[in-house]
Amino acid sequence: MAYKIVASQCTGCSACEPECPNQAIYEKNGVFFIKPEKCTECIGYFDEAQCVAACPVDKTCIIDTSYPRYQAA
C-alpha cells in the first residue's frame, strides 16, 4: 500500500512535502500528491507516516488500499 492525499481536503500548505523521506510528494495546481511507486509508508524511516503526522487537516493523507502493503527490502 501507499499513502495518498485527498485532493479536496488538501489546503496546499506544503507541510508534508519536506517531511517525506522518499521525496514522493509533489505539487500540482496548488495541491499536493503522492507518487505511490515511491511511497514506503515511512517503513524503515519513522514510526509514523510523516505526511499523516504533519498534515493539519484530519483524514487528508490516507492509505490507498489499491496498492499492496509495502515490504521492506
Add this chain to the structure above:
Amino acid sequence: MDSAVEGVAIPSRLRPLNGIKVEVAGQPEASGCGSTGGSGKSSCGSSDGQDDMPAEIWEKVKNHPCYSEEAHHHYARMHVAVAPACNIQCNYCNRKYDCSNESRPGVVSQKLTPDQAVKKVLAVASEIPQMTVLGIAGPGDALANPAKTFETFRRLQEEAPDIKLCLSTNGLALPDYVDEIAKYNVDHVTITINMVDPAVGEKIYPWIFYDHRRIYGREAAQILTDRQMLGLEMLTARGILTKINSVLIPGINDEHLYEVNRAVKARGAFLHNIMPLISEPEHGTVFGLTGQRGPTAQELKDVQDACMGGANLMRHCRQCRADAVGLLGEDRSDEFTLDQIEQMDVVYDIEKRRAYQEKVEAERQAQHAAKQGALGEQSADDGMKVLVAVATTGGGKVNQHFGHADEFQIYEVTASSTTFIGHRRVDLYCQGGFGEDEQLPSIVNAINDCHAVLVSKIGACPRDELKAAGIEPVEEFAHEFIEKAALTWFANYRERVAKGEIVHISRGDAAIRQGAFKAA
C-alpha cells in the same frame, strides 16, 4: 515576584498563580528595555515615544509600524505569504478556509513563491514609499518553511537593503534557526506565546509536530513552552528585538497572561501584544465550534492594564492577515495581486524613498509638537478620564468622515495626558453614498465606552443617534492632530461640566468586532 509592580495595582485574579515557577534566565531586566520608571509608566514601549526608551532601541523601532504606536500612523508594512506550512495546531485556527469575506490572520488569498514575493515587495515599495517593513507571518509559521522564508530574506537583503525584515513564529522551531535569523539581519522577531504552563497550553494546542512525531496534550505544550523560552533567550543574547503576541482567551489564559508577561520580560522581550481571541462558529475552529467566546473591550483592557509595568504593552495591533499591505488599519493587497504586479513597471528608487520618508518625519515632528503644545495649556489633573474615538486615515490627524470609517482609534484622555489604547473595527456606515442605518447600532456598540467621537464630518442622522446614545459627535477638529484635538475637546468638556451645562457620567463596556482587518 512582586505583583504590585511600580505602584500599579494588580487585581487579585490577575496575580500569579501559585506553584508556577517563572525562571529568570541570565541577568533579569538587564536585557531588552526592562526597567520601569518610578511613576509606574513603562520606560519604553509602543504607546510611548522616544523620550521613554533607550536610544538604541528607539533607533531600531521608530519607523516600525508594528512595534511603535507612533510610527504606525506614518509608516506602512507588508506581509508576504511565502510560509504556508505550520508545525502546530491551535484551537483558534482552521487552515482549511478562505472565502472572499475571510479576514482572520492565518489565511491568505494567494500563496507566493520566494520569487513572486520579492517581485511583490519591490512593486509595493515603489508605489508606497512609506513601506519600511517586510514581514513573513505565515499563513502558517515562518520557521516551519525555512527554505522559503530565508530565500526571500536573502534576496531582499540584496535587492532592497533599506527595508527592515521581520518574521513571526510560534517558536517551536526557533532555537534551530536563530543563527540564520541573525545572518539575514532580521532585527525583529515576533513569537506567539499564549502560556508558560503546559496545563494551560493543553487547552490551546491539541498537538505539535516535532522531531518527526506528532505529539499531543500536555507533553506537546511542555515541549512548545520550553522551545519558546529557549528561542526567546537565544534571540535576546544576540541582540535581536523580540515582540510577544498573546491571544487572550477568556476562561483559559486570561488570568495566566500576567505570568506570561513577567516570564517574557525576564527573558528580554521588548514588547507584549495582548490580542483578543477571534472566534465564530463559521470559522470552523475548535474554539468557534465549542462556543468559546472572545473578550469584551473592557476585559481586554483590564488584562492589558494589569500587565503594565512588566514587558511593555502594545495596543495598536490590527491582527492583520498574513498577506496585508499598507498602513496598519488599511489593506491595499488587492492592488498588488500577482497579475497586477506582472503589469507594473517597477523601478526601485532608494533615493526617492528616502526623500519621501524625510517628509513623513517632518509631519511626525509636527504632530509631536502639537501634542506638547496642547499639554502645556491644560489645567491641573483631577483624575477625571474618558475614552474618545477618532476617525482617521493616518498621519496622526482627525481626517476621516464618520461614514467612511471602518475602524476608530481609541484614546484615553485626562487633563494632562492622552494614551492610545487601541482601535475598534466597525462595519462601514456609508455605502455607495448612503448611510446604512442598520449598521449604526453595531458602531455604537463598538465605541459604547467612549464619551465622544472625533470625525472630519458626520451626517445629520448618525449625529442625532450618537447623541441619543450619549456619545458626542465632534467635527470642529477636522484635519487637526489627534492628541491636540482630544486634549482640547476634553478641556472644553470639563468646562461644560464645571458650569453645570452637562453632567459627567461614566460609560459602559464595548464589543470587539470579530474578524481581522480587511478593507471592504
